[in-house]
Amino acid sequence: MTTNIMLGGVGGQGLILMTKIICQAALEEGLDVKSNDVVGLSQRGGMVWGNVRIGKKVYSPNISPGDGDILVAMEPIEGLRWRGILKEDGIIILNTKKHFPTMVQQEKYEYPDEEVENLKKEFKVIDINAFDEAVAIGKKQVSNVILLGILAEFLNIKKETWKKVISNNVPQKTIELNLKAFNLGVEKAIKNK
Amino acid sequence: MLQKDKRVLTGNEGIARGFYEAGGLIAASYPGSPTVEVIEKLKEYHEVYSEFSTNEKVALEVAIGGSFYGARSMAVMKHVGVNIASDPLMTFTQTPTNGGFLLVSGDDPGLASSQNEQDNRFFGKFANMGIFDPSNSQEAKDYTKLALEISEEFQAPMMLRITSRVCHSRSVVSIDERTELEPKGINRDKEKFCMVPPGSRKAQLFMKDRIEKLEDYGYEFHINELEEREGSDTLIITSGMVYQNLKEINPNASIWKLGLIYPISKKRAKEITSKYNRVIVIEEMMPFIENELKLMGIKCEGKEYFSYTGELDIKAIEAGLHKAGVLKQIKKYREELVETVPRAPLFCTGCPHRPVFDILKKSKAKTIVGDIGCYSMAFLFPFQQSNIIISMGASIGITKGIKKAMTKKGDKEPLVAVIGDGTFFHSGLPAIINLLHKKNEGENMTFIVLDNRTTAMTGGQPNASSGLYNEVDDMKVNIKELLEAMGFDRVKEINQYDYKATAKLFKEEIAYDGLSIIVANGPCALKYNMEEPYYYVDPSICINCRACIKTNCPPLRMKKYEGIEKLKSSIDKDMCVGCSVCAQVCPVNAIKSSKETDREDDKIDN
Numbered sequence: 001m002t003t004n005i006m007l008g009g010v011g012g013q014g015l016i017l018m019t020k021i022i023c024q025a026a027l028e029e030g031l032d033v034k035s036n037d038v039v040g041l042s043q044r045g046g047m048v049w050g051n052v053r054i055g056k057k058v059y060s061p062n063i064s065p066g067d068g069d070i071l072v073a074m075e076p077i078e079g080l081r082w083r084g085i086l087k088e089d090g091i092i093i094l095n096t097k098k099h100f101p102t103m104v105q106q107e108k109y110e111y112p113d114e115e116v117e118n119l120k121k122e123f124k125v126i127d128i129n130a131f132d133e134a135v136a137i138g139k140k141q142v143s144n145v146i147l148l149g150i151l152a153e154f155l156n157i158k159k160e161t162w163k164k165v166i167s168n169n170v171p172q173k174t175i176e177l178n179l180k181a182f183n184l185g186v187e188k189a190i191k192n193k
Numbered sequence: 194m195l196q197k198d199k200r201v202l203t204g205n206e207g208i209a210r211g212f213y214e215a216g217g218l219i220a221a222s223y224p225g226s227p228t229v230e231v232i233e234k235l236k237e238y239h240e241v242y243s244e245f246s247t248n249e250k251v252a253l254e255v256a257i258g259g260s261f262y263g264a265r266s267m268a269v270m271k272h273v274g275v276n277i278a279s280d281p282l283m284t285f286t287q288t289p290t291n292g293g294f295l296l297v298s299g300d301d302p303g304l305a306s307s308q309n310e311q312d313n314r315f316f317g318k319f320a321n322m323g324i325f326d327p328s329n330s331q332e333a334k335d336y337t338k339l340a341l342e343i344s345e346e347f348q349a350p351m352m353l354r355i356t357s358r359v360c361h362s363r364s365v366v367s368i369d370e371r372t373e374l375e376p377k378g379i380n381r382d383k384e385k386f387c388m389v390p391p392g393s394r395k396a397q398l399f400m401k402d403r404i405e406k407l408e409d410y411g412y413e414f415h416i417n418e419l420e421e422r423e424g425s426d427t428l429i430i431t432s433g434m435v436y437q438n439l440k441e442i443n444p445n446a447s448i449w450k451l452g453l454i455y456p457i458s459k460k461r462a463k464e465i466t467s468k469y470n471r472v473i474v475i476e477e478m479m480p481f482i483e484n485e486l487k488l489m490g491i492k493c494e495g496k497e498y499f500s501y502t503g504e505l506d507i508k509a510i511e512a513g514l515h516k517a518g519v520l521k522q523i524k525k526y527r528e529e530l531v532e533t534v535p536r537a538p539l540f541c542t543g544c545p546h547r548p549v550f551d552i553l554k555k556s557k558a559k560t561i562v563g564d565i566g567c568y569s570m571a572f573l574f575p576f577q578q579s580n581i582i583i584s585m586g587a588s589i590g591i592t593k594g595i596k597k598a599m600t601k602k603g604d605k606e607p608l609v610a611v612i613g614d615g616t617f618f619h620s621g622l623p624a625i626i627n628l629l630h631k632k633n634e635g636e637n638m639t640f641i642v643l644d645n646r647t648t649a650m651t652g653g654q655p656n657a658s659s660g661l662y663n664e665v666d667d668m669k670v671n672i673k674e675l676l677e678a679m680g681f682d683r684v685k686e687i688n689q690y691d692y693k694a695t696a697k698l699f700k701e702e703i704a705y706d707g708l709s710i711i712v713a714n715g716p717c718a719l720k721y722n723m724e725e726p727y728y729y730v731d732p733s734i735c736i737n738c739r740a741c742i743k744t745n746c747p748p749l750r751m752k753k754y755e756g757i758e759k760l761k762s763s764i765d766k767d768m769c770v771g772c773s774v775c776a777q778v779c780p781v782n783a784i785k786s787s788k789e790t791d792r793e794d795d796k797i798d799n
Contacts, residue, residue: 011538012541019363020363023201024201026201027199027200027201027365032365033201033363033364033365034329034362034363034364035201035362035363035364036358036361036362036363037361037362038305038361044538044539044540044541044567044570045536045538045541045747046536046537046538047536058364059437059440059441060434060437060438060440060441060507061358061362061363062358062438062506062507064441064506064507064508065508065526065527066524066526066527077533077534077536078536080531081530081531081533081536082530082531083531084527084530084531085527099747100747101534101535101536101537102537102539102573102574102745103534103535103536103537103574104534104750105742105745105747105750105751106575106742106743107742107751109534111534112533112534115533131767135767140767
């Protein structure tokens with residue numbers, strides 16, 4: 001059984017670090033793993049995405065539409081955009097912090113609040129304003145680690161492994177804060193499971 | 194037995210690791226997606242000399258030099274980089290390779306971040322190189338090592354053709370130790386290395402002989418692997434990421450996976466294909482392997498089922514195999530991307546390009562020739578301030594040509610070109626010098642050099658002027674001084690964060706009926722980590738004119754305030770880096786710095 005995780009976000013949110021951490025955690029557990037990231041314009045506020053596939057033997061890093069188990073939507077519109085990748089009983093981990101795209105800023109489109117709300121009718125959605133939570137515990141940069149904490153609760157990888165890999169991938173002086181963010185995510189997931 | 198050290202690496206990291214393990218010594222590159230991270234990773238290995246050179250031609254020459262001295266060497270570039278490097282490449286490959294030589298070409302099927310989709314396998318063949326095509330990070334590492342070994346054994350230059358998907362995807366790689374290799378020293382045989390006749394005539398025969406020997410070697414080469422499927426009369430030939438996607442489908446067919454895609458052993462190809470009724474080639478972009486097989490007289494199919502453009506993902510391969518009749522039924526897929534609000538890339542918060550294009554949008558210049566870099570995004574909504582973008586450094590020469598043609602028609606309209614600092618040094622310079630030739634009064638051209646002190650688009654690599662602005666970078670070429678030394682008599686420098694002064698200067702220079710150059714000098718907000726006190730909107734002063742909104746800075750948007758009927762502007766303070774551009778375009782001073790407020794707060798507190 002391969003687990004397919006899709007991540008959608010906005011350039012500059014740290015999505016690539018997330019896919020890297022997920023990959024390393026899977027390898028630590030002795031699993032085969034492949035990932036994909038879209039890079040190039042990734043820091044310029046455009047849509048970015050990545051995915052990770054974990055299993056006994058993984059060939060392609062790509063997830064075909066309808067094969068996704070979990071979608072980590074780091075921004076609500078990106079949750080809408082990528083929902084087609086999910087299986088019918090797929091899970092969406094949704095960061096409710098909005099990043100307004102140019103078309104909304106320039107008043108050509110309305111922000112699709114209602115459609116975002118409707119995601120809950122179709123999928124199991126765990127939503128959190130990871131940005132505000134991160135600011136509240138100390139630094140906006142750890143918002144993606146909060147999302148990782150939620151994700152961890154749905155994957156068969158030991159929490160200790162996650163913590164080890166996260167510690168290896170963040171600046172030394174921010175380890176404590178990152179682990180706090182991770183735990184916050186885990187607790188949120190347990191409450192909403 | 195000790196378990197081998199395993200790591201999850203990207204394809205780019207795999208190449209870097211492979212070069213390191215192979216005893217590589219000299220590596221050079223110009224940053225370009227999808228291969229930027231190869232050199233960035235190599236910088237961690239102190240045994241290897243690596244650099245980002247001024248452009249790909251220079252990078253290739255540095256690597257050629259390393260190879261001439263008998264050191265294992267590598268040049269790394271994106272596919273279009275090979276175009277500028279092709280002059281030395283096409284002649285260097287005529288010489289017998291001394292230290293193993295590898296050209297890494299990052300191809301980009303689907304144009305994820307490129308201006309074209311050229312298939313550099315044709316370049317590899319054109320330049321008489323052997324070509325490897327890895328399908329994952331392990332192969333990226335292994336093929337890099339193999340290519341360097343074979344390069345020395347056959348005195349042949351090698352190409353590692355890698356696609357963007359393989360560059361950026363991660364997979365598990367076994368790590369080995371580095372083999373230290375002494376450079377062998379230079380070979381002074383003039384006939385072989387001075388590429389003028391008669392030596393260069395002999396070289397034609399040498400190259401042919403070399404490729405033939407490599408083809409013979411390919412007959413039993415273990416990386417060209419046949420996976421036989423019992424009872425199947427169909428053979429699929431493929432390579433690279435397509436192989437991994439194909440394995441997910443697992444069709445009822447044998448697979449011949451090629452690692453060395455040029456030259457292909459004709460003898461082996463005939464032996465294998467003769468056992469099957471049907472031979473189908475699946476490859477991204479042009480029919481390269483298919484053409485090679487057809488030249489051998491092997492009957493095969495391919496491009497009638499699979500697109501010549503874009504990536505061949507699992508869905509596309511299934512559809513093609515279905516069309517070919519290999520798959521009887523295929524799965525119905527959902528639409529992957531659901532229609533919703535588009536999210537195009539935009540200038541970062543605090544970006545120095547923002548005031549430049551906001552001013553140009555309000556200027557009298559109707560034609561703006563763009564170039565390659567972050568500022569290419571000026572062509573997008575809402576700025577829409579580029580009419581032409583072709584290739585690195587091309588804006589300058591093209592602008593001159595347009596102007597000369599305009600003169601023939603008596604068209605006096607001003608013409609503006611923009612070029613970044615990295616691009617200016619990369620390949621803008623020869624065209625800049627060429628502007629001095631037949632320079633006439635009355636030919637209104639304004640060139641704006643966007644000196645943000647870094648090669649920003651690819652992640653902030655240093656370039657020739659970066660050393661002026663920080664302590665770690667060593668090159669300190671001052672663009673304005675350089676232009677003046679060349680003989681340009683109208684060169685102005687401006688800090689574009691001073692919006693009013695910049696607008697005034699642009700107006701004057703665009704009105705000037707001759708050639709002028711403006712060096713717009715503001716640091717990349719991302720690379721130089723701009724973090725000034727944030728700005729905020731006073732909604733009671735805001736007249737909802739949207740002048741600030743039109744600058745397209747990410748933290749800005751129109752918002753409903755309580756007790757105010759109309760929407761007013763707002764700034765997300767957590768995102769604002771305090772560049773002040775929005776405050777400067779505000780006609781009624783409704784946007785203020787938090788620094789001043791804090792000061793007022795302090796007063797109250799004290």
